[in-house]
């Protein structure tokens with residue numbers, strides 16, 4: 129083993145993250161190489177030094193600040209799992225979640241059911257599939273969206289992002305926003321071609337996205353299995369790899385949707401580390 | 402998940418404020434420590450507060466198939482990264498991280514000071530990976546889950562963080 133081969137493995141060696149075979153290789157090399165031993169020493173010294181920094185003392189009164197900010201029901205013992213708090217019937221759940229997602233778009237009457245604070249940040253696309261994309265759509269207020277150029281958006285999240293300004297055949301990125309609900313980040317990009325619109329969401333695969341009751345079909349695109357959803361107004365597709373999930377919603381043409389999927393997937397796969 | 406932690410979570414879900422306080426007592430020191438190392442003392446308390454509020458709000462949808470601490474770390478790391486986006490560098494120098502001068506030799510103090518400066522110069526995500534490994538003692542797999550990146554990426558980012566720290570220190574000590 130040469131120094132060039134050894135060097136990228138020294139960190140893993142120090143962290144005990146090497147498999148036994150490569151561990152032996154590194155050990156043997158270290159036995160004869162003072163330069164790599166010095167690098168190992170430096171890595172260990174960083175860790176030792178930083179662990180000797182004094183442990184910060186939790187500010188007194190912080191718990192009281194948290195309690196003051198908690199919604200009253202949580203303190204009063206009313207916080208409940210949301211699934212128990214609302215009827216399980218899927219259409220009702222979808223309708224309730226929509227209120228959070230589409231605030232400001234659809235008007236609801238005064239007898240609208242209250243969404244408990246514990247409602248999960250969830251992206252519900254059933255209404256888009258049913259009616260098409262509204263103006264100024266966003267995946268949900270819980271995500272505290274901020275605008276960001278595509279290249280910046282990519283730097284602000286820990287998952288892979290398709291960052292090309294062109295999707296397919298004239299669909300051009302009009303707006304990109306990055307949001308985070310505290311649990312998950314999401315990148316929302318809107319693409320337009322004349323009057324046509326579609327939206328792409330990129331997020332960690334754990335983030336729940338629902339399509340209501342629209343039929344879902346598994347379709348093979350290249351080597352990947354992609355879920356394609358047929359709505360009344362438009363199509364959607366979602367798939368994931370390596371912890372990253374992508375959803376595209378909005379195309380009126382199924383073939384166009386599949387071209388988008390292929391383009392995005394190829395591009396993201398290309399950046400795989 | 403341990404039975405005790407599971408019980409605490411159930412108590413929180415039932416709205417029991419003692420359960421909430423116990424969960425806070427158990428995890429707040431770690432969350433706060435990471436926040437101080439990530440963004441400095443001035444904002445660490447606010448971010449810890451936000452993290453616990455989000456955790457309590459999100460608890461009903463916590464499935465228990467991920468580790469609770471992984472989830473909590475993910476919230477605080479996201480809060481810190483978002484904070485750094487809102488308030489770009491230069492951020493507060495984390496002088497309180499340095500050892501007490503009375504307890505240390507001047508050489509060690511100098512090294513600690515240099516390492517602190519080197520850390521300040523690290524990209525936020527690299528810093529997060531580095532801290533999760535070196536301070537929190539997490540495995541690559543755990544870090545990968547928190548940051549939602551492949552474990553191979555954790556390894557390469559740690560390599561990058563360490564080599565940037567080393568380069569900074571080498572340069573600073575030769576000056």
Ligand SMILES: [Zn+2]
Pocket residue numbers: 130131132134157161163164165
């Ligand atoms: Zn060597």
